Amino acid sequence: MYLYGLFLAMCSVFFYLDVVEYGSLQFENMFYSASTILTFIVPILTMRMFAEERKLGTEQLLYTSPTRTSSIVMGKFLASLFVVLITEIFTLLYLAILYFFGTPHIQTILVTLLGFLMLSMAYISFGMFASSITENQIIAGVITIGFFIITWFLPNFSPILEPLSLINMFDKFPSGLIALEEIVTYITFTIFFVLLTMIVLQRKKSMK
Amino acid sequence: MIEVKNVTKKYGNFIAVNNISFNIEKGEIVGLLGPNGAGKSTTMNIITGFIEQTEGEIVVGGYNILKNPKKAKKQIGYMPEGVPLYNELTVKEFINYMADLKQVAKKEKKEKIQKVIEQTHLQNVQNKLIKNLSRGYKQRVSMAGALVGDPEILILDEPTVGLDPKQITEIRNLIKELGKTHTIIISSHILSEISQICNKVIIINSGKIIAQDTPKKLEEKVKKQNQLSVTIEDKETKVEEITKQIQGIQEMKLVKDNEDGTKEYIITADENQDIRKEIFEKYAKSGITIFELKKNEATLEDAFINLIGEKQEEEEKN
Numbered sequence: 001m002y003l004y005g006l007f008l009a010m011c012s013v014f015f016y017l018d019v020v021e022y023g024s025l026q027f028e029n030m031f032y033s034a035s036t037i038l039t040f041i042v043p044i045l046t047m048r049m050f051a052e053e054r055k056l057g058t059e060q061l062l063y064t065s066p067t068r069t070s071s072i073v074m075g076k077f078l079a080s081l082f083v084v085l086i087t088e089i090f091t092l093l094y095l096a097i098l099y100f101f102g103t104p105h106i107q108t109i110l111v112t113l114l115g116f117l118m119l120s121m122a123y124i125s126f127g128m129f130a131s132s133i134t135e136n137q138i139i140a141g142v143i144t145i146g147f148f149i150i151t152w153f154l155p156n157f158s159p160i161l162e163p164l165s166l167i168n169m170f171d172k173f174p175s176g177l178i179a180l181e182e183i184v185t186y187i188t189f190t191i192f193f194v195l196l197t198m199i200v201l202q203r204k205k206s207m208k
Numbered sequence: 209m210i211e212v213k214n215v216t217k218k219y220g221n222f223i224a225v226n227n228i229s230f231n232i233e234k235g236e237i238v239g240l241l242g243p244n245g246a247g248k249s250t251t252m253n254i255i256t257g258f259i260e261q262t263e264g265e266i267v268v269g270g271y272n273i274l275k276n277p278k279k280a281k282k283q284i285g286y287m288p289e290g291v292p293l294y295n296e297l298t299v300k301e302f303i304n305y306m307a308d309l310k311q312v313a314k315k316e317k318k319e320k321i322q323k324v325i326e327q328t329h330l331q332n333v334q335n336k337l338i339k340n341l342s343r344g345y346k347q348r349v350s351m352a353g354a355l356v357g358d359p360e361i362l363i364l365d366e367p368t369v370g371l372d373p374k375q376i377t378e379i380r381n382l383i384k385e386l387g388k389t390h391t392i393i394i395s396s397h398i399l400s401e402i403s404q405i406c407n408k409v410i411i412i413n414s415g416k417i418i419a420q421d422t423p424k425k426l427e428e429k430v431k432k433q434n435q436l437s438v439t440i441e442d443k444e445t446k447v448e449e450i451t452k453q454i455q456g457i458q459e460m461k462l463v464k465d466n467e468d469g470t471k472e473y474i475i476t477a478d479e480n481q482d483i484r485k486e487i488f489e490k491y492a493k494s495g496i497t498i499f500e501l502k503k504n505e506a507t508l509e510d511a512f513i514n515l516i517g518e519k520q521e522e523e524e525k526n
Contacts, residue, residue, distance in 0.1 A: 056292050056293075057292030058292040058294060059292075060256075060258050060288040060292060061286075061288070061292065061306065061309065061353065063258050064257055064281060064284065064286045065306075065311075066277070066278045066282040066309075066310060066311055067309050067311065068278070205259055205260050206259070206260040
Protein backbone atom coordinates (compact mmCIF):
# COMPACT_ATOMS: atom_id res chain seq x y z
CA MET A 1 0.00 0.00 0.00
CA TYR A 2 2.72 2.45 0.94
CA LEU A 3 4.21 1.82 -2.47
CA TYR A 4 1.10 3.21 -4.13
CA GLY A 5 1.38 6.28 -1.93
CA LEU A 6 5.07 6.73 -2.59
CA PHE A 7 4.68 6.34 -6.31
CA LEU A 8 1.68 8.64 -6.56
CA ALA A 9 3.31 11.27 -4.35
CA MET A 10 6.33 11.23 -6.65
CA CYS A 11 4.05 11.40 -9.67
CA SER A 12 2.32 14.49 -8.35
CA VAL A 13 5.71 16.15 -7.95
CA PHE A 14 6.61 15.22 -11.53
CA PHE A 15 3.23 16.35 -12.74
CA TYR A 16 3.99 19.76 -11.28
CA LEU A 17 7.61 19.92 -12.46
CA ASP A 18 7.24 18.37 -15.91
CA VAL A 19 3.77 19.51 -16.95
CA VAL A 20 2.31 22.35 -14.87
CA GLU A 21 5.56 24.30 -14.57
CA TYR A 22 5.83 24.48 -18.38
CA GLY A 23 2.18 25.45 -18.75
CA SER A 24 2.05 22.39 -20.97
CA LEU A 25 -0.79 20.05 -21.86
CA GLN A 26 1.64 17.20 -22.56
CA PHE A 27 0.70 14.82 -19.78
CA GLU A 28 3.07 12.19 -21.22
CA ASN A 29 6.11 14.24 -20.20
CA MET A 30 5.81 13.25 -16.56
CA PHE A 31 6.34 9.60 -17.49
CA TYR A 32 10.01 10.17 -18.29
CA SER A 33 10.52 10.90 -14.61
CA ALA A 34 7.97 8.31 -13.54
CA SER A 35 9.94 5.61 -15.37
CA THR A 36 13.00 6.57 -13.33
CA ILE A 37 11.03 6.11 -10.14
CA LEU A 38 9.67 2.82 -11.46
CA THR A 39 13.26 1.57 -11.60
CA PHE A 40 13.42 1.86 -7.82
CA ILE A 41 9.82 0.98 -6.98
CA VAL A 42 9.63 -2.34 -8.85
CA PRO A 43 12.49 -3.96 -6.91
CA ILE A 44 10.71 -3.12 -3.66
CA LEU A 45 7.55 -4.62 -5.07
CA THR A 46 9.15 -7.82 -6.32
CA MET A 47 11.91 -8.57 -3.84
CA ARG A 48 9.67 -10.43 -1.41
CA MET A 49 7.81 -12.49 -4.01
CA PHE A 50 9.64 -15.80 -3.61
CA ALA A 51 12.46 -14.92 -1.22
CA GLU A 52 10.08 -14.30 1.66
CA GLU A 53 8.05 -17.44 0.94
CA ARG A 54 11.23 -19.44 1.15
CA LYS A 55 12.39 -17.78 4.33
CA LEU A 56 9.07 -18.23 6.14
CA GLY A 57 8.65 -21.76 4.82
CA THR A 58 5.28 -20.91 3.30
CA GLU A 59 6.68 -22.14 -0.01
CA GLN A 60 5.97 -25.61 1.37
CA LEU A 61 2.29 -24.75 1.28
CA LEU A 62 2.60 -23.53 -2.30
CA TYR A 63 4.56 -26.39 -3.79
CA THR A 64 2.72 -29.18 -2.04
CA SER A 65 -0.62 -27.93 -3.34
CA PRO A 66 -2.05 -29.28 -6.58
CA THR A 67 -1.46 -25.88 -8.19
CA ARG A 68 1.37 -25.97 -10.73
CA THR A 69 4.57 -24.01 -10.24
CA SER A 70 3.96 -22.26 -13.55
CA SER A 71 0.54 -21.09 -12.35
CA ILE A 72 2.03 -19.79 -9.10
CA VAL A 73 4.68 -17.85 -11.00
CA MET A 74 2.13 -16.42 -13.43
CA GLY A 75 -0.19 -15.53 -10.55
CA LYS A 76 2.51 -13.58 -8.76
CA PHE A 77 3.63 -11.89 -11.97
CA LEU A 78 0.12 -10.79 -12.92
CA ALA A 79 -0.60 -9.60 -9.38
CA SER A 80 2.41 -7.28 -9.48
CA LEU A 81 1.51 -6.06 -12.93
CA PHE A 82 -1.96 -5.34 -11.64
CA VAL A 83 -0.50 -3.17 -8.86
CA VAL A 84 1.33 -1.11 -11.47
CA LEU A 85 -1.77 -0.93 -13.62
CA ILE A 86 -3.77 0.47 -10.73
CA THR A 87 -1.21 3.20 -10.07
CA GLU A 88 -1.33 4.03 -13.77
CA ILE A 89 -5.07 4.40 -13.54
CA PHE A 90 -4.62 6.71 -10.56
CA THR A 91 -2.34 8.97 -12.59
CA LEU A 92 -5.29 9.58 -14.91
CA LEU A 93 -6.50 11.97 -12.20
CA TYR A 94 -3.83 14.38 -13.36
CA LEU A 95 -5.04 13.98 -16.88
CA ALA A 96 -8.51 14.99 -15.70
CA ILE A 97 -7.00 18.18 -14.24
CA LEU A 98 -5.44 18.99 -17.62
CA TYR A 99 -8.86 18.76 -19.26
CA PHE A 100 -9.83 21.92 -17.38
CA PHE A 101 -7.22 23.84 -19.33
CA GLY A 102 -7.50 22.37 -22.81
CA THR A 103 -7.51 19.13 -24.75
CA PRO A 104 -4.44 16.91 -24.27
CA HIS A 105 -3.52 14.59 -27.14
CA ILE A 106 -5.18 11.40 -25.94
CA GLN A 107 -3.55 9.00 -28.44
CA THR A 108 -0.06 10.01 -27.38
CA ILE A 109 -1.04 9.52 -23.78
CA LEU A 110 -2.44 6.04 -24.41
CA VAL A 111 0.73 5.02 -26.23
CA THR A 112 2.78 6.33 -23.31
CA LEU A 113 0.71 4.37 -20.83
CA LEU A 114 1.15 1.25 -22.96
CA GLY A 115 4.91 1.78 -23.01
CA PHE A 116 4.93 2.31 -19.26
CA LEU A 117 3.09 -0.96 -18.75
CA MET A 118 5.54 -2.75 -21.07
CA LEU A 119 8.49 -1.39 -19.11
CA SER A 120 6.85 -2.41 -15.83
CA MET A 121 6.26 -5.89 -17.22
CA ALA A 122 9.92 -6.31 -18.12
CA TYR A 123 11.07 -4.91 -14.80
CA ILE A 124 8.73 -7.13 -12.80
CA SER A 125 9.81 -10.27 -14.64
CA PHE A 126 13.44 -9.62 -13.74
CA GLY A 127 12.63 -8.65 -10.15
CA MET A 128 10.67 -11.85 -9.77
CA PHE A 129 13.55 -13.90 -11.13
CA ALA A 130 15.97 -12.25 -8.69
CA SER A 131 13.60 -13.07 -5.83
CA SER A 132 13.45 -16.72 -6.89
CA ILE A 133 17.19 -17.28 -6.59
CA THR A 134 17.68 -16.21 -2.98
CA GLU A 135 15.91 -16.41 0.35
CA ASN A 136 17.03 -12.96 1.41
CA GLN A 137 14.69 -10.28 0.15
CA ILE A 138 17.30 -7.53 0.55
CA ILE A 139 19.73 -9.41 -1.68
CA ALA A 140 16.93 -9.90 -4.20
CA GLY A 141 16.19 -6.17 -4.10
CA VAL A 142 19.84 -5.19 -4.51
CA ILE A 143 20.33 -7.58 -7.43
CA THR A 144 17.28 -6.11 -9.13
CA ILE A 145 18.16 -2.45 -8.62
CA GLY A 146 21.78 -3.18 -9.57
CA PHE A 147 20.71 -4.86 -12.79
CA PHE A 148 18.34 -2.02 -13.72
CA ILE A 149 21.00 0.62 -13.10
CA ILE A 150 23.56 -1.31 -15.13
CA THR A 151 21.21 -1.62 -18.10
CA TRP A 152 20.38 2.07 -17.69
CA PHE A 153 23.96 3.16 -18.17
CA LEU A 154 24.98 0.52 -20.71
CA PRO A 155 24.54 2.86 -23.70
CA ASN A 156 27.11 5.18 -22.13
CA PHE A 157 29.77 2.58 -22.70
CA SER A 158 28.97 1.77 -26.28
CA PRO A 159 26.08 2.68 -28.59
CA ILE A 160 25.88 -0.98 -29.60
CA LEU A 161 24.48 -1.72 -26.15
CA GLU A 162 21.63 0.72 -26.70
CA PRO A 163 19.00 -2.00 -27.34
CA LEU A 164 19.78 -3.55 -23.95
CA SER A 165 18.75 -0.50 -22.00
CA LEU A 166 15.23 -1.14 -20.81
CA ILE A 167 14.58 2.39 -19.64
CA ASN A 168 15.97 4.09 -22.75
CA MET A 169 13.68 1.98 -24.89
CA PHE A 170 10.74 3.51 -23.06
CA ASP A 171 11.70 7.03 -24.16
CA LYS A 172 10.24 6.44 -27.60
CA PHE A 173 6.69 5.96 -26.34
CA PRO A 174 5.98 9.50 -25.04
CA SER A 175 6.59 10.80 -28.55
CA GLY A 176 3.38 9.04 -29.50
CA LEU A 177 4.96 6.36 -31.61
CA ILE A 178 4.02 2.73 -31.10
CA ALA A 179 7.55 1.39 -31.15
CA LEU A 180 7.07 -2.15 -32.36
CA GLU A 181 10.70 -3.14 -32.03
CA GLU A 182 10.73 -2.02 -28.40
CA ILE A 183 7.47 -3.78 -27.63
CA VAL A 184 8.83 -7.02 -29.06
CA THR A 185 12.00 -6.61 -27.00
CA TYR A 186 10.04 -5.98 -23.81
CA ILE A 187 7.79 -8.97 -24.39
CA THR A 188 10.70 -11.25 -25.24
CA PHE A 189 12.61 -10.09 -22.18
CA THR A 190 9.55 -10.70 -19.99
CA ILE A 191 8.85 -14.17 -21.35
CA PHE A 192 12.50 -15.09 -20.91
CA PHE A 193 12.62 -14.15 -17.24
CA VAL A 194 9.21 -15.54 -16.39
CA LEU A 195 10.27 -18.88 -17.88
CA LEU A 196 13.63 -18.67 -16.14
CA THR A 197 11.85 -18.16 -12.81
CA MET A 198 9.73 -21.25 -13.42
CA ILE A 199 12.82 -23.27 -14.32
CA VAL A 200 14.74 -22.06 -11.26
CA LEU A 201 11.88 -23.01 -8.92
CA GLN A 202 11.48 -26.40 -10.58
CA ARG A 203 15.21 -27.08 -10.37
CA LYS A 204 15.35 -26.08 -6.71
CA LYS A 205 12.92 -28.89 -5.96
CA SER A 206 15.47 -31.55 -6.79
CA MET A 207 18.32 -29.59 -5.22
CA LYS A 208 16.56 -29.04 -1.91
CA MET B 209 -2.97 -45.57 -0.07
CA ILE B 210 0.67 -44.49 0.08
CA GLU B 211 3.46 -46.61 -1.34
CA VAL B 212 7.05 -45.65 -0.75
CA LYS B 213 9.41 -47.80 -2.78
CA ASN B 214 13.17 -47.76 -2.27
CA VAL B 215 13.36 -44.03 -1.80
CA THR B 216 16.75 -42.43 -1.37
CA LYS B 217 17.59 -38.75 -1.01
CA LYS B 218 21.15 -37.55 -1.28
CA TYR B 219 22.60 -34.12 -0.74
CA GLY B 220 25.98 -34.38 -2.36
CA ASN B 221 27.66 -37.13 -0.39
CA PHE B 222 25.30 -36.91 2.55
CA ILE B 223 22.49 -39.46 2.48
CA ALA B 224 19.46 -38.01 4.26
CA VAL B 225 17.11 -40.87 3.45
CA ASN B 226 18.59 -44.24 2.66
CA ASN B 227 16.57 -46.72 0.60
CA ILE B 228 13.35 -46.71 2.60
CA SER B 229 10.19 -48.58 1.66
CA PHE B 230 6.83 -48.81 3.37
CA ASN B 231 3.13 -49.04 2.61
CA ILE B 232 0.34 -47.24 4.34
CA GLU B 233 -3.18 -48.59 4.06
CA LYS B 234 -6.34 -46.57 3.97
CA GLY B 235 -7.49 -45.46 7.42
CA GLU B 236 -4.23 -46.14 9.20
CA ILE B 237 -2.65 -43.65 11.58
CA VAL B 238 1.05 -44.06 11.16
CA GLY B 239 3.73 -42.56 13.36
CA LEU B 240 7.11 -41.67 11.95
CA LEU B 241 9.41 -41.87 14.90
CA GLY B 242 13.05 -40.98 15.22
CA PRO B 243 15.54 -38.67 16.89
CA ASN B 244 16.10 -35.20 15.50
CA GLY B 245 17.80 -35.27 12.13
CA ALA B 246 16.78 -38.86 11.41
CA GLY B 247 15.13 -37.97 8.11
CA LYS B 248 11.49 -37.69 9.18
CA SER B 249 10.85 -34.29 7.64
CA THR B 250 12.78 -35.18 4.51
CA THR B 251 10.64 -38.28 4.09
CA MET B 252 7.48 -36.23 4.52
CA ASN B 253 8.68 -33.57 2.12
CA ILE B 254 9.30 -36.25 -0.48
CA ILE B 255 5.88 -37.85 -0.03
CA THR B 256 4.16 -34.48 -0.39
CA GLY B 257 6.16 -33.66 -3.52
CA PHE B 258 7.91 -30.67 -2.00
CA ILE B 259 11.32 -32.09 -2.78
CA GLU B 260 12.31 -34.70 -5.30
CA GLN B 261 13.90 -37.94 -4.27
CA THR B 262 17.22 -38.96 -5.81
CA GLU B 263 16.01 -42.51 -6.37
CA GLY B 264 12.87 -44.54 -5.85
CA GLU B 265 9.18 -44.07 -6.33
CA ILE B 266 6.26 -42.63 -4.39
CA VAL B 267 2.68 -43.53 -5.26
CA VAL B 268 -0.14 -41.72 -3.50
CA GLY B 269 -3.63 -43.12 -4.00
CA GLY B 270 -2.59 -44.71 -7.26
CA TYR B 271 -0.81 -41.67 -8.69
CA ASN B 272 2.94 -41.21 -8.93
CA ILE B 273 3.88 -37.97 -7.19
CA LEU B 274 6.38 -36.99 -9.90
CA LYS B 275 4.51 -38.16 -12.98
CA ASN B 276 1.04 -37.10 -11.91
CA PRO B 277 1.64 -34.47 -9.25
CA LYS B 278 -1.69 -32.71 -9.55
CA LYS B 279 -3.83 -35.75 -8.80
CA ALA B 280 -1.44 -37.09 -6.18
CA LYS B 281 -1.14 -33.79 -4.31
CA LYS B 282 -4.87 -33.23 -4.35
CA GLN B 283 -5.28 -36.14 -1.93
CA ILE B 284 -2.82 -34.80 0.60
CA GLY B 285 -3.24 -32.20 3.32
CA TYR B 286 0.18 -31.21 4.61
CA MET B 287 1.07 -29.43 7.80
CA PRO B 288 4.76 -28.63 7.49
CA GLU B 289 7.23 -28.48 10.35
CA GLY B 290 7.32 -25.17 12.21
CA VAL B 291 3.84 -24.21 10.97
CA PRO B 292 4.64 -21.67 8.26
CA LEU B 293 1.77 -19.19 7.93
CA TYR B 294 1.14 -15.78 6.40
CA ASN B 295 1.15 -13.52 9.44
CA GLU B 296 -0.51 -10.59 7.75
CA LEU B 297 -3.64 -12.56 6.85
CA THR B 298 -6.58 -13.28 9.11
CA VAL B 299 -7.40 -16.88 9.93
CA LYS B 300 -10.30 -16.94 7.51
CA GLU B 301 -8.32 -15.28 4.73
CA PHE B 302 -5.57 -17.84 5.15
CA ILE B 303 -7.95 -20.78 4.96
CA ASN B 304 -9.60 -19.20 1.96
CA TYR B 305 -6.18 -18.83 0.31
CA MET B 306 -5.39 -22.48 1.03
CA ALA B 307 -8.74 -23.48 -0.48
CA ASP B 308 -7.83 -21.56 -3.64
CA LEU B 309 -4.40 -23.15 -3.79
CA LYS B 310 -6.04 -26.56 -3.47
CA GLN B 311 -8.48 -25.62 -6.19
CA VAL B 312 -11.62 -26.16 -4.18
CA ALA B 313 -14.64 -25.48 -6.38
CA LYS B 314 -16.06 -21.97 -5.93
CA LYS B 315 -19.54 -23.24 -5.10
CA GLU B 316 -18.43 -25.41 -2.20
CA LYS B 317 -15.68 -23.15 -0.93
CA LYS B 318 -17.59 -21.13 1.63
CA GLU B 319 -19.18 -24.18 3.13
CA LYS B 320 -15.92 -26.13 3.28
CA ILE B 321 -14.05 -23.26 4.91
CA GLN B 322 -16.74 -23.03 7.56
CA LYS B 323 -16.52 -26.78 8.11
CA VAL B 324 -12.78 -26.80 8.83
CA ILE B 325 -13.09 -23.74 11.07
CA GLU B 326 -15.57 -25.69 13.13
CA GLN B 327 -13.51 -28.88 13.06
CA THR B 328 -10.46 -27.08 14.41
CA HIS B 329 -12.50 -24.91 16.80
CA LEU B 330 -11.31 -21.62 15.37
CA GLN B 331 -14.68 -19.85 15.36
CA ASN B 332 -13.64 -17.31 17.99
CA VAL B 333 -10.52 -16.16 16.21
CA GLN B 334 -11.51 -16.50 12.58
CA ASN B 335 -11.27 -12.77 11.93
CA LYS B 336 -8.07 -12.20 13.88
CA LEU B 337 -4.71 -11.63 12.24
CA ILE B 338 -2.56 -14.75 12.42
CA LYS B 339 0.38 -12.83 13.86
CA ASN B 340 -1.66 -12.01 16.97
CA LEU B 341 -2.46 -15.66 17.74
CA SER B 342 -0.81 -17.89 20.31
CA ARG B 343 1.27 -20.86 19.26
CA GLY B 344 -1.55 -23.31 19.96
CA TYR B 345 -3.96 -21.42 17.73
CA LYS B 346 -1.37 -21.09 14.98
CA GLN B 347 -0.94 -24.84 15.05
CA ARG B 348 -4.67 -25.26 14.61
CA VAL B 349 -4.77 -22.73 11.79
CA SER B 350 -2.07 -24.71 10.04
CA MET B 351 -4.11 -27.85 10.62
CA ALA B 352 -7.18 -26.14 9.17
CA GLY B 353 -5.13 -25.22 6.11
CA ALA B 354 -4.17 -28.86 5.68
CA LEU B 355 -7.76 -30.03 6.17
CA VAL B 356 -9.53 -27.72 3.76
CA GLY B 357 -10.59 -29.38 0.53
CA ASP B 358 -11.19 -32.74 2.23
CA PRO B 359 -7.94 -34.53 1.42
CA GLU B 360 -8.03 -38.22 2.30
CA ILE B 361 -4.48 -38.21 3.60
CA LEU B 362 -3.15 -35.92 6.29
CA ILE B 363 0.58 -35.53 6.77
CA LEU B 364 1.45 -33.73 9.98
CA ASP B 365 5.06 -32.90 10.74
CA GLU B 366 5.59 -32.62 14.50
CA PRO B 367 2.11 -31.28 15.19
CA THR B 368 2.55 -30.83 18.93
CA VAL B 369 5.98 -29.26 19.16
CA GLY B 370 6.09 -26.12 21.27
CA LEU B 371 2.66 -26.50 22.82
CA ASP B 372 1.71 -26.55 26.47
CA PRO B 373 0.28 -29.80 27.92
CA LYS B 374 -3.33 -28.66 27.58
CA GLN B 375 -2.87 -27.70 23.95
CA ILE B 376 -1.06 -30.98 23.27
CA THR B 377 -4.05 -32.91 24.58
CA GLU B 378 -6.37 -30.83 22.43
CA ILE B 379 -4.35 -31.39 19.27
CA ARG B 380 -4.05 -35.11 20.03
CA ASN B 381 -7.77 -35.44 20.46
CA LEU B 382 -8.28 -33.59 17.22
CA ILE B 383 -5.90 -35.96 15.44
CA LYS B 384 -7.64 -38.98 16.93
CA GLU B 385 -10.97 -37.63 15.78
CA LEU B 386 -9.67 -36.97 12.28
CA GLY B 387 -8.16 -40.44 12.24
CA LYS B 388 -11.64 -41.90 12.02
CA THR B 389 -12.11 -40.46 8.55
CA HIS B 390 -8.55 -39.92 7.28
CA THR B 391 -5.32 -41.73 6.65
CA ILE B 392 -2.75 -39.94 8.76
CA ILE B 393 1.01 -39.84 8.97
CA ILE B 394 2.46 -37.94 11.90
CA SER B 395 6.07 -37.50 12.80
CA SER B 396 7.38 -37.04 16.28
CA HIS B 397 10.33 -37.70 18.47
CA ILE B 398 8.01 -38.12 21.43
CA LEU B 399 7.20 -41.78 21.97
CA SER B 400 4.24 -41.48 24.26
CA GLU B 401 2.50 -39.40 21.65
CA ILE B 402 2.98 -41.97 18.93
CA SER B 403 1.94 -44.90 21.10
CA GLN B 404 -1.23 -43.08 22.12
CA ILE B 405 -2.42 -42.06 18.69
CA CYS B 406 -0.98 -44.43 16.12
CA ASN B 407 -1.79 -47.95 15.10
CA LYS B 408 1.48 -48.40 13.30
CA VAL B 409 4.95 -47.08 14.02
CA ILE B 410 7.86 -46.64 11.66
CA ILE B 411 11.11 -45.99 13.45
CA ILE B 412 13.75 -44.16 11.46
CA ASN B 413 17.31 -43.41 12.40
CA SER B 414 20.03 -41.85 10.24
CA GLY B 415 17.83 -42.11 7.18
CA LYS B 416 17.07 -45.83 7.55
CA ILE B 417 13.98 -47.65 8.72
CA ILE B 418 15.00 -49.77 11.68
CA ALA B 419 11.58 -51.15 12.58
CA GLN B 420 7.97 -50.93 11.53
CA ASP B 421 5.16 -52.55 13.44
CA THR B 422 2.26 -51.85 15.77
CA PRO B 423 3.24 -50.12 19.02
CA LYS B 424 2.21 -53.21 20.95
CA LYS B 425 4.35 -55.63 18.96
CA LEU B 426 7.33 -53.33 19.19
CA GLU B 427 6.96 -53.32 22.95
CA GLU B 428 6.69 -57.09 23.00
CA LYS B 429 9.89 -57.42 21.02
CA VAL B 430 11.78 -55.74 23.82
CA LYS B 431 9.83 -57.46 26.56
CA LYS B 432 11.47 -60.82 25.97
CA GLN B 433 13.55 -60.28 29.05
CA ASN B 434 11.85 -60.93 32.36
CA GLN B 435 13.05 -58.24 34.69
CA LEU B 436 12.23 -57.10 38.19
CA SER B 437 13.21 -53.96 39.94
CA VAL B 438 13.56 -54.25 43.70
CA THR B 439 14.51 -51.77 46.41
CA ILE B 440 15.57 -53.25 49.71
CA GLU B 441 17.25 -52.58 53.02
CA ASP B 442 19.89 -55.22 53.51
CA LYS B 443 21.89 -54.72 56.69
CA GLU B 444 23.85 -57.94 56.51
CA THR B 445 24.60 -57.68 52.77
CA LYS B 446 23.56 -61.21 52.03
CA VAL B 447 20.94 -60.44 49.46
CA GLU B 448 22.92 -61.66 46.46
CA GLU B 449 23.66 -64.94 48.09
CA ILE B 450 20.01 -65.47 48.98
CA THR B 451 18.75 -64.49 45.58
CA LYS B 452 21.05 -66.97 43.88
CA GLN B 453 19.24 -69.76 45.67
CA ILE B 454 16.07 -69.02 43.77
CA GLN B 455 15.67 -71.08 40.65
CA GLY B 456 15.74 -69.37 37.28
CA ILE B 457 17.69 -66.28 38.27
CA GLN B 458 20.05 -65.17 35.54
CA GLU B 459 21.53 -61.97 36.82
CA MET B 460 21.36 -59.50 39.65
CA LYS B 461 22.64 -56.01 39.20
CA LEU B 462 22.97 -53.15 41.67
CA VAL B 463 21.72 -49.99 40.03
CA LYS B 464 21.43 -47.49 42.85
CA ASP B 465 22.80 -47.08 46.33
CA ASN B 466 20.40 -44.72 48.05
CA GLU B 467 21.42 -42.33 50.84
CA ASP B 468 18.89 -43.77 53.27
CA GLY B 469 20.68 -47.11 53.18
CA THR B 470 18.37 -48.84 50.72
CA LYS B 471 19.64 -50.37 47.54
CA GLU B 472 17.97 -50.82 44.20
CA TYR B 473 18.64 -53.94 42.18
CA ILE B 474 17.52 -55.21 38.82
CA ILE B 475 16.99 -58.93 38.69
CA THR B 476 16.75 -60.81 35.44
CA ALA B 477 15.08 -64.18 35.48
CA ASP B 478 14.22 -66.88 32.94
CA GLU B 479 11.34 -66.12 30.66
CA ASN B 480 7.76 -66.95 31.65
CA GLN B 481 8.63 -67.36 35.27
CA ASP B 482 7.20 -65.14 37.94
CA ILE B 483 9.69 -65.03 40.78
CA ARG B 484 8.07 -62.23 42.74
CA LYS B 485 6.38 -64.43 45.24
CA GLU B 486 9.52 -66.41 46.00
CA ILE B 487 11.62 -63.31 46.36
CA PHE B 488 9.15 -61.80 48.76
CA GLU B 489 9.06 -64.86 50.97
CA LYS B 490 12.80 -65.56 50.94
CA TYR B 491 13.75 -61.94 51.68
CA ALA B 492 11.29 -61.73 54.52
CA LYS B 493 12.71 -64.87 56.13
CA SER B 494 16.28 -63.55 55.89
CA GLY B 495 15.46 -60.21 57.47
CA ILE B 496 15.75 -58.19 54.27
CA THR B 497 13.12 -55.48 54.11
CA ILE B 498 11.50 -54.87 50.77
CA PHE B 499 10.62 -51.25 50.10
CA GLU B 500 9.56 -51.72 46.54
CA LEU B 501 9.14 -54.62 44.18
CA LYS B 502 7.91 -54.25 40.65
CA LYS B 503 7.95 -55.92 37.32
CA ASN B 504 9.65 -53.89 34.61
CA GLU B 505 7.19 -53.28 31.78
CA ALA B 506 8.83 -52.56 28.49
CA THR B 507 7.68 -49.33 26.89
CA LEU B 508 7.98 -48.01 23.42
CA GLU B 509 10.71 -45.84 24.87
CA ASP B 510 12.77 -48.96 25.57
CA ALA B 511 12.01 -50.33 22.15
CA PHE B 512 13.19 -47.12 20.63
CA ILE B 513 16.39 -46.87 22.60
CA ASN B 514 17.16 -50.57 22.21
CA LEU B 515 16.60 -50.54 18.48
CA ILE B 516 18.66 -47.44 17.89
CA GLY B 517 21.40 -48.78 20.14
CA GLU B 518 21.45 -52.17 18.39
CA LYS B 519 21.77 -50.59 14.99
CA GLN B 520 24.60 -48.38 16.12
CA GLU B 521 26.45 -51.35 17.56
CA GLU B 522 26.02 -53.22 14.32
CA GLU B 523 27.38 -50.31 12.38
CA GLU B 524 30.33 -49.96 14.67
CA LYS B 525 31.15 -53.64 14.18
CA ASN B 526 31.10 -53.19 10.44
